Amino acid sequence: MSNRTANNPAPIFGSGRELRAxxxxxxxxxxxxxxxxxxIQANLVILPRDWAYDFLLFSQRNPKPCPVLEVGEAGDPHxxxxxxxxxxxxxxxxxxxxxxxxLVDEPTEIVNRWREDFVLFLLGCSFTFExxxxxxxxxxxxxxxxxxxxxxxxxxxxxxxxxxxxxxMVVSMRPFTPADAIRAVEITRDxxxxxxxxxxxxxxxxxxxxxxxxxxxxxxxxxxxGEIPLFWACGITPQAAALVSRPPIMITHSPGHMFVGDRxxxxxxx
Amino acid sequence: MSNRTANNPAPIFGSGRELRAxxxxxxxxxxxxxxxxxxIQANLVILPRDWAYDFLLFSQRNPKPCPVLEVGEAGDPHxxxxxxxxxxxxxxxxxxxxxxxxLVDEPTEIVNRWREDFVLFLLGCSFTFExxxxxxxxxxxxxxxxxxxxxxxxxxxxxxxxxxxxxxMVVSMRPFTPADAIRAVEITRDxxxxxxxxxxxxxxxxxxxxxxxxxxxxxxxxxxxGEIPLFWACGITPQAAALVSRPPIMITHSPGHMFVGDRxxxxxxx
Numbered sequence: 001m002s003n004r005t006a007n008n009p010a011p012i013f014g015s016g017r018e019l020r021a022x023x024x025x026x027x028x029x030x031x032x033x034x035x036x037x038x039x040i041q042a043n044l045v046i047l048p049r050d051w052a053y054d055f056l057l058f059s060q061r062n063p064k065p066c067p068v069l070e071v072g073e074a075g076d077p078h079x080x081x082x083x084x085x086x087x088x089x090x091x092x093x094x095x096x097x098x099x100x101x102x103l104v105d106e107p108t109e110i111v112n113r114w115r116e117d118f119v120l121f122l123l124g125c126s127f128t129f130e131x132x133x134x135x136x137x138x139x140x141x142x143x144x145x146x147x148x149x150x151x152x153x154x155x156x157x158x159x160x161x162x163x164x165x166x167x168x169m170v171v172s173m174r175p176f177t178p179a180d181a182i183r184a185v186e187i188t189r190d191x192x193x194x195x196x197x198x199x200x201x202x203x204x205x206x207x208x209x210x211x212x213x214x215x216x217x218x219x220x221x222x223x224x225x226g227e228i229p230l231f232w233a234c235g236i237t238p239q240a241a242a243l244v245s246r247p248p249i250m251i252t253h254s255p256g257h258m259f260v261g262d263r264x265x266x267x268x269x270x
Numbered sequence: 271m272s273n274r275t276a277n278n279p280a281p282i283f284g285s286g287r288e289l290r291a292x293x294x295x296x297x298x299x300x301x302x303x304x305x306x307x308x309x310i311q312a313n314l315v316i317l318p319r320d321w322a323y324d325f326l327l328f329s330q331r332n333p334k335p336c337p338v339l340e341v342g343e344a345g346d347p348h349x350x351x352x353x354x355x356x357x358x359x360x361x362x363x364x365x366x367x368x369x370x371x372x373l374v375d376e377p378t379e380i381v382n383r384w385r386e387d388f389v390l391f392l393l394g395c396s397f398t399f400e401x402x403x404x405x406x407x408x409x410x411x412x413x414x415x416x417x418x419x420x421x422x423x424x425x426x427x428x429x430x431x432x433x434x435x436x437x438x439m440v441v442s443m444r445p446f447t448p449a450d451a452i453r454a455v456e457i458t459r460d461x462x463x464x465x466x467x468x469x470x471x472x473x474x475x476x477x478x479x480x481x482x483x484x485x486x487x488x489x490x491x492x493x494x495x496g497e498i499p500l501f502w503a504c505g506i507t508p509q510a511a512a513l514v515s516r517p518p519i520m521i522t523h524s525p526g527h528m529f530v531g532d533r534x535x536x537x538x539x540x
Contacts, residue, residue: 053323056330060338068330192462192540270462270540 004146010035016083016260020091029093029108031148031218031256033127034140040082040194040265041258042069042122043235044092046110046251049074052119054162058241059123061159065169065237067193072120079122082261088120089113094254096239101246106254113251123235124194125258126172128265132187138180141221148256149174150215151234155208156199158237167244170216171199171207171231175223181230188232193268200231207231217255274416280305286353286530290361299363299378301418301488301526303397304410310352310464310535311528312339312392313505314362316380316521319344322389324432328511329393331429335439335507337463342390349392352531358390359383364524366509371516380521388521393505394464395528396442398535402457408450411491418526419444420485421504425478426469428507437514440486441469441477441501445493451500458502463538470501477501487525 004010011028013019016039022028032041047055052074059066070081072088079086090109097105097113107113126149130140142149149172156169176184181201189197204212212229213220217236223229242250253259274280281298283289286309292298302311317325322344329336340351342358349356360379367375367383377383396419400410412419419442426439446454451471459467474482482499483490487506493499512520523529 053326056323056326057341060326060341071327071330189540196540270459270466 004030010146015039016262019260020083020086023093024087024090026108029257032093032258032260033149033256034130034143036260037131038264040261040263040268041125041127042082042261043125043238044088044253044259045121045123045238046088046118047121047247048115048249049117049119051163051247054164055121055238057161058158058164059121061161062169062237064195064199064233065158065235067124067195068121069124069193070120070122074119075116077114077118077120079120079261082122082259082263084262086259086261088259092253092257092259094257096252096254098239098242098247098250098252100248101243110251122259123238124268125235126195126232127258128194128268129188129191131265132191132269133184136183136187138176138184141175142219145221147219147221149218150221151217151236151255152204152209153216153240158241163245163247164241165245167241169199170234170236170240172218172234173212173215173229173231175221175227175229177226178228181228184230190269192270195232195234198230198232202228204229274300280416285309286532289530290353290356293363294357294360296378299527302363302528302530303419303526304400304413306530307401308534310531310533310538311395311397312352312531313395313508314358314523314529315391315393315508316358316388317391317517318385318519319387319389321433321517324434325391325508327431328428328434329391331431332439332507334465334469334503335428335505337394337465338391339394339463340392344389345386347384347388347390349390349531352392352529352533354532356529356531358529362523362527362529364527366522366524368509368512368517368520368522370518371513376524383521392529393508394538395505396465396502397528398464398538399458399461401535402461402539403454406453406457408446408454411445412489415491417489417491419488420491421487421506421525422474422479423486423510428511433515433517434511435515437511439469440504440506440510442488442504443482443485443499443501445491445497445499447496448498451498454500460539462540465503465505468500468502472498474499
């Protein structure tokens, strides 16, 4: 549903606001890699207030996959920090609804699912540092191949926090030549708020990824001869945690279908 | 009580563990700047579980003054991350107890004050990056003058979170030559977990500090002709927040009398 082709090219959005408007009116439901270039992208997690402390603590204990950028007030679906008054019930292209750890729906808005005790969390997304990699002259294979970035469940355990149990870290993968891989580490270390430097380089099996050609989320990409895969901690990690820890209700963005804010990605460079 | 002199020199501690042992048996009650060189130092905040979410959210919204490094389980006074099993009831040289925003006591241990609903928080401390500044050939005036670092309440407002209301950011100050000030910015930007780069350079009045020679906490230091003051966000900020927001009970370290862990300060360099 989200792949782009010659006949179905990526739409052009001049800003996060334009992308959110198209998501809100239903005209855009695709993934957001490479779109609204220059604006912060973020993972969405919505939980009942009763689960908010456990999730904030889970994030504090696992900052590489869960860098928290904004937390809302209970009952308020509007952002303050990443965008002024965006509505997270409508302004993302696609959502996932988990009930007791089961994925039950993947709608394009969640207006009727909102509750007065819901708290929104926005977490940094690696799409944010992709512009810095492109500006340095690198190419991103998933953008070249017009697909979503591949994401994998790993054997790396996130620390538990309250009812959020120990659960697997999720990673995104981008292949590079060795020289570009080194530059990508150098560049992304300056973006700790959007996952920072990679958590692994090289052999996928070393982090429990047995089938690199079959990602758990997103799409496969080509790894060419001589290239080495780099793995970054990924904001889908809370969704993997939900499968294990089974909160009564948790709503997220659909993988790759991010919240796009109004702030420049360069603001998140330290 | 804490100043060092020729007749009362700073003790030598080879590790965080040694310093904690001396704090625990009561033989050391002084401030910790420059001590146990190379080991992480941290601010302590203890609050009832009922206030823990508001404080964690306050920290998330004010990451420069409140970089959270560790959060305990309710009722457990032992650390896991910064040191293996340190007891925060005894292992710091001196504490402050605030009841409804009033400073009521400044004891050297809090064993009898501990409660089953208490949660410990450890926040990054700028003493951690001081080694990197010294290694770069700089001198730190408060260490030269054998006093605690000067700290000031500013006119910069921290964002509120729940019952933690908007309240003033606290800063520590170190004077440098202009060339060293630039290097100090370059070096400390790599330590975001321990306050990172400064929040202000130059005119103290611009951040509401009217009397640089009268710090609100710690000791005054000499600013020599041609030097420029650098101000870093400071982990005393939660104590300023307590004065405003008046939680029923909050226990902290005494300013400058830090928790010292087992991990290398260089681990907190990004």
